[in-house]
Amino acid sequence: MQSENRKKLRYLDPEILQKIGSLELVAGQIVEGLRVGMHKSPIHGSSTEFKHHRAYVPGDNLKHLDWRVYARTRRYYIRLYEAETNFDATLLLDASSSMRYSSHHISKMEYAKYLAACMAHLIVKQQDSVGLAVFDDKLRSYIEAKSSPSVIRDIASALDQAQPEPRTNIEALLHDFAGRLRRRGIVLLFSDLFDSVEGFIKGLNHLRYCGHSVTVFHVLDPYELTFPFQGASRFKSLEGPDELLTDPGRIRKAYLSELEKYLTVVRKACAKVGADHVLVDTSRPIDETLSNYLIKRMRG
């Protein structure tokens, strides 16, 4: 049983989580929550509680200045409120065959699984709810968002069972979840986005229209980013019977150009709807990727 649990928790590398544990997951957007949690609430009033004062530092919003304390003490203090809110985070993992690609020891799929598990753990640790959906061209498994620690095991189990499937249909999945999620929450998408970019953008727009905060972890292999192949090569599609014979060295520049165009389209689409786009290089350490992301979120 213990070994079973260990197996299910294999994506939660303690060493990684230890590093991340000193950081706080800061949500980029304030979402409505039903549960009391650690996140600031955008709604001040009955639903908020005074926590404590702290000395004013230049840059603080003056509307939070406590004038009464100033009248008494002639010192500037900021009133800090904390809204006890929580959110539902849903992890969407692309399990299409293209995610199976690996130029080194870890495939995009496995890397995405690690990322997803880490994120789930962090979210639950913050007493927020987290769910998981594994999809390819259709939804393969789904775990509703929960805040109980047991959900981590469920998610880990689901991740473990997720196997790459030949096709992808992100658009359909995003549309599905836009309607499926009843509350506004956070959607974390782990995918290489090797599908119709137009479809992805439509699905993304749908999610944003429904008020969800979306972060796209765009997982790519370093070889996909640099295309370092030499010599006559036959490229076989991971998602179909297609084959292309070419000399990669001769088309590298064109490939990288096309890649740049593609990334630009994705970035612009994300920026347009306020979604975060995180390009993930699977050759980088997972903890570094997570740390970079969280630091960015805190600063944002």
Added chain:
Amino acid sequence: MIFLNSIWFWGAMAAVGIAVPVLIHLFSRHHSKPIEWAAMELLRKAMAVRARRVRMEDLILMVLRALAIGLIALAFARPSLTNLAPSRAKETVGTGVVIAIDGSFSMGHKPGVNSRFDSARQRVRSILDEMSPGDQVSLVLMGARPRVILRNVIYEPGRLDGELDQLAPLAESLDLAVCLDEVREIMKEIDLPGRECYIVTDAQATTWKNIPDTALAALQEMRKAGLVSLLPIESTSAENVAVTQLTASGIPREGSLVRYVADIHNTGTEAARDVTVRLMVDGVPVDKKVLVSISPGEILPVSLFARFSKEGVYVIAAELGDDSLEVDNHRYLLADVRNGIRVLCVDGDPSSEPFRSETDFLKAALQPGLMEQAGSGGIRVTRIPYGGLGRDTLQKYDIVILANLPDLPREDADALGDFVKAGGGLMVFLGDNTTHGKSHSEMRSADGKPLLPGQLLESAQTAASDAATATVWNIQTGMEDHPVTRALATLPKEQWGAIQFKQYIKTAPHEGARVLMRLTPGDDPLLLSHQIGRGQVLLFTSSADRDWHDMVVHPAYLMMVQQSVMSLSRKFHEVPSMVSQPLVFELPSADKSTSVKIIDPTGKESKVQVSGYEGRRAGLVSYADRPGIYELKSESGKFSLKLAVNVDSTESVAAVLEKQSLDEIANRLSLSVVDGENAVSGAVRTNRVGREIWRILIITALGLLVLESLLSKWLVRRVTDTPDDKHKTNRGTI
């Protein structure tokens, strides 16, 4: 084009070589590295952009590779362009090579360490180095006649070295026609598939500028028989000073001072300075002149004097100091010093009154000044009225002058004929007595040859009735070069117009006769000459006195008579021969020797058999091949004779033909010209197997490979950024 290696083998290799890249390409399509790939759409787009261009670039690169491999394989087959050797069969063995070396004495020109002949020898060695066992070789040394050293012998390495070392330039000029005729015959005798002829020459301008038609014809025939290559010896210098002429201006006689004139010719292109000329008598220097400067091309006559104390035959030589060409620095002459010249004047119209006799002016001309002092000028004149010419009478004289003689009896004519053949001089003047006679025309020597140099025809004379408009004749100023006319030609031309002829007898020259002077208008002969045996006959077609002309009161008459006597008095052995000419000698009737010992200028002795003919006994040295003095001695010791031999002065002009002119000749005759010593081996190889082009093919193939490599790198670089750099860029977006 032929292939020196198997074209089938290397052709197959070429095909394989060309096929390899194609096969690799096809093979690689099926054995390319399989890669499972996710970003197929990006790849497809990238390929769509590059596909057409990549295909074109691939095709170009593949063609370059295939071409390079094909050229390398072709180079291994050693292709050779044989258009330079149209007469060659495809066999690569069995070549007959004729090497003709110019042996004329200009090849001895030695401005530095090596002479032109040394360079020629080196070129011949280069040719021999390229020969193979089984080839045939002929070696011909060309001079006035060809010397065939080797005639189509099987080539053996090393055998010719000794022959080559012994070869030396001849003291002759080059008779191109005669020599090439022989070379052509040798080429025709070659029965091997390849025939080559190499003519190694300094291309001396005087020889090669105007090639005789016969020589051109020989070259054309040689060209038809095989390959003919000219190997000109490059010459950095053509400087040379030569003694081109040595003549005695007086009659050498006992106790007299004789002036010898040596013509010093600077044949070079720069002025010659401080040239010393010495006159040697029997090897002893007797006079010396130093010429401060001789301009290029200038011929400077130098007077040198010698005194002879007693009678005898002396060897006279004019010598120059050393220069680049040694052989023409000497000129030889023999002086037969006697106690005066005995001249018999036979008068056909004697008179006791002064200058009425036919021979008065003759005597005055022969003994100018004090007529009564016979022999003062070395000429002792005896005048007799015509009354028959006995053989005994004639033997007492060196020269007989017949002046206006009537018909001669047969015995007199025969006696005169024998007198001339034995070396006597005869001069005949015509006149009224001979106008209507035929005896002069019928005078013949014993062998039937006419004694006079021309057939006497009708008389030409001015019409006496119309003196004002009467035609008179003058002497043409252009005269043939002859010892008689040489001095006359120095007179101012305007003086000739003052001499008028009223009458003469038209004469048709016999074959072999020389017309020394002519009259104008009409162009009829005035003075004729020809050789009979060892003697000479001069015929003056007008009178010896003033009856038919006024030349007798003109200095030209004196000069003509004097020069004629000197020319007639010169014994045959006093006239120098030329190198390469035969030396003929006749033994006195008293000497019954059957052979004569010949000592050449180097002291080498040989024997010549004496032949008898019509009671006369003579011998012949086929060719005099060295300048200097040849000495002849009979077995009995009763006969001894010296003969002077000189080189042909035309060969002294060492200037060579300009390269452009030589190329023109070569192009006209389809000959090849091989310039420079280093080019000889290559040219011979080219002749042997055509022009091999494997080096060009290899270089081209390497060039193509380099081009292909550079092009490939450039194409890849053009479409590729550095992967690492791009990697960093993309990572930077995270």
